[in-house]
Amino acid sequence: MNIRFSQAAPAALLALAIAGCGSATAGQDPPGSAAPESAMAGHGSIAGVAEVAEPQLHLVAVDGAGKSSMLDLLDGTETLLEPVAPPARISSDGRYVFAAGNTGVEVIDSGVWTWDHVDHFHYYRSEPTTVGMVSGAGVATVATGLLSTAGTTGMFFPSSGAAVLVDNSALSDGTISESLRLDVQPHAGIMAPLGDGAVVTEADANGTAARLRAVDAGGREVATAPCAAAAGTIATRVGLVIGCADGAVIATGEGASPALEHVPYPEGAAAPATTFNARKGRPTVAGLGQDRGVWLLDTRQRQWDWLPTSTPVLAAAAVDDADGHVVVVATDGTVQVYAAESKELLSSTQALMPATVASPELAGKVTLTVDGGRAYVNAPAEGVVFEIAYADGARIARTLTLPTGPLHFAETGR
Template sequence: MPSPTRPPRAPRRARRLPALGVALSVPAALAACGTAEPAADPAASTASTAETTAQATEAAAPTPRLALTYDGGAVVLDAQTLDQVADLPLEGFTRLNPAGDGRHLLASTTGGFRALDLGAWGEAHGDHHHYWRAEPRLTEVTYPAAEPGHVVVHDGRTALFDDGTGQVTVLDSAHVAAGDAPVRELTTPSAHHGVAVALADDTLVVTEGTEESRSGVRVLDADGHEVAASDACPGVHGEAVAADEAVVLGCEDGVLVYADGTLTKVDAPDDYGRIGNQAGSEASPVVLGDYKVDPDAELEEPTRVSLVDTRTGTLSLVDLPASYTFRSLARGVDGEALVLGTDGALHVIDPDDGTLQASIPVIDPWEEPAQWQEPRPAVLALDGSVYVTDPATRTVHAVDVETRTVWRSATLDVVPNELSGVPGGAEAPGQHGEHGDHEHE
């Protein structure tokens, strides 16, 4: 595996001093979640809460942290050193999603979405910030769901979708771990594997379908009135939000784009051109997506990705030197389109012209497993770096896209599967729909 040719350094936009020693210890509840008061409307939230007893230590700078699931739990790493900070037990197959507050993740577990505190956060004090860190822990805050599915963070709202009931719960991202965060709830006409996006003006973009098929998208205003709708999106799946606030939803024959009160279909160049996993960026009006053309394939191994320009309503394809999977898509700090290939390289694409700018060797070549739940390499862009896991070697690597180098690597005691993280005091990730999800239907 690649190793640094010089002493590891924090990459661009993450060059910080090492965290200092204890400056002040306070109960974490003073800075974040404590014992929550019941919601004003008891029906608006069924989340449970518990008081935090962990002690917080003030740090000189944000402390970004990673979380990696394995069979039986999740390990938490310091994102700058890749040292293990905690090992938390989690039963069953667990998915991880940013909660939207820069500190917590929402783990999709049996019974609902459970808040996982990574123990790193910041507080604004006038013209400056204070940064804190504490021991990571599993909280008792759970938003019940029969089949917890997509979680989408955007503009201070976190939208949860329950595939088992079709219920959408929109939370205030800043208070998601307090247990009294619901600000809006609705249930779609039929349960389905869906997704919802809450926008800054309280507009809600939500899919509709049944357990057998999905093709509908509705847009509701703050009062629940329909402002736009379309049924021209067969197999609707996945979403991303571009820099111009346009929402892009994947279809089996292209995408639907919601912008300025209108839903617009952008056709794929093939009769069947499925886009189901996407990554947006606050630095780019272009959304990166996967692209598949064989409706009968059990394991297609695609070698092209899609780029949807929300300014022009156009879709283009980029050929890659290797295939990839649904955990392979990410966006760089300047909006670069990033794809982790089965050749072990991180491929860097200019989203504006679709040119392949670089292929950075990171891990050994690998093959996509037959089942989507099985461990496979994953990629995460966080706080100026890009992180890549390799289950075959139980390793995680930090990549600097600007210098095209792997600046740090670490060996784990577990086989990593899901990968997520928090900036720990910097701007919360996922504000523009960086979202790739599973493909089981």
């Protein structure tokens, strides 16, 4: 294994003098809950960027040719963005959109973000821009953290085995700066940020991700854990989740002594989860496998729960609010809302996207994102994004059209 690293650009975070910080948002963890240590260092402010009173929620859409656009969910303003190379998939940390293609990951800065300060939030707005590309071979898996202006973003390129950490504070300055690059055996792997370092997968003799290695900022191995068929990762307020064939590993801590804790599935479990989704930062996440149902992982209690659904599932997300809503996009094109504790189906839309679900290729592009009040789901064939009030009987609040088709989409400003 080869290790190459360079000193990351210094944090460009300037402490903002604020007479009184905003109050906690409903459903947010109370003061004292686990959160990134860097969250206490400042408020996420950047010189020349305006702080605003409410989250600047936007949708970013990228079509099959790489044409990109934004829609302001507050006032309906449409913005065309610079095009990117046609991506195979995109992901977001709530500010940046990472468009992964065969030759690298292009980074779009939506210019809107939320700083999570544990007991309250700060909201910022600037001009959108395209930052640049992180080159690599194969469609990368991207793993983001909880804060967009601090820490790092992980990228793993399967064809070359390049595992990269990109410095988020440098992205805020419009610069791509790699703080760490590891060269490992090529495989479908993960490089996920953990503190100043990361957790990276290691392949077995068959080229399948089978082991997790926690490394520090210089690439030195500091902890390991088995994780057969590792797939899927998400950052929560409690810790980093990585899915395994027999459960998940929750990684916590940083520096020289991170903890990699295995949380096994219950006896006789259904198919394992290979993707995870939740409202940003919340401790309970939804894991999607292959059966009619959704795994729910409570990262605080280190406990799995199985939520059966009436139909097979295309996408699912745990809202983890006071009512325990879980939002599901079913293979019949309906959006369903369940109660996590009772497993009851609370409400459902009618079938929304018949042309999309009729196409296996387009059905695989259906994406679901949830925030504190709404769920958003794209219908690529129909060319729209549905905004759904999941706590109000799965009411379709709006049907949204962007300047570019939403083959891929993300919600930013969160």
